[in-house]
């Protein structure tokens with residue numbers, strides 16, 4: 560038996576039974592707290608390392624969204640909403656047309672904004688510009704257009720679905 564084990568045995572022998580239970584309870588609580596702490600650290604790391612395929616799958620899992628009362632959206636304005644996990648926008652143009660598309664810039668993934676006064680969709684990150692009717696990339700670094708969604712307007716809201 561090593562000297563360290565001898566010391567532990569000697570200390571154990573001098574503890575009262577109630578003190579042993581207190582020590583065990585403390586060690587159990589410390590262990591549980593340690594597990595919780597490790598889980599809290601591991602989850603964000605897991606989310607960060609999740610594969611792009613997994614992230615894309617969760618983003619496309621939702622195929623349709625009903626925007627209740629969105630038919631009341633005034634002409635010339637936009638409604639930002641979540642389509643699955645990704646931001647999207649519903650634009651009610653001045654000419655009465657309804658257009659919905661993803662709001663994720665195809666360059667590096669910033670959220671784009673509709674600017675009615677300039678009649679464009681703008682990405683503030685690097686100055687990308689898109690057509691607000693077609694989603695086409697007009698200028699700046701975006702390599703691809705914004706993906707359009709199907710829009711159906713009815714009396715209770717607007718249904719947006721993947722094309």
Ligand code: FES
Pocket residue numbers: 664665666667668669682683684685686687699700701
């Ligand atoms: S992320 Fe939109 S232009 Fe770069």
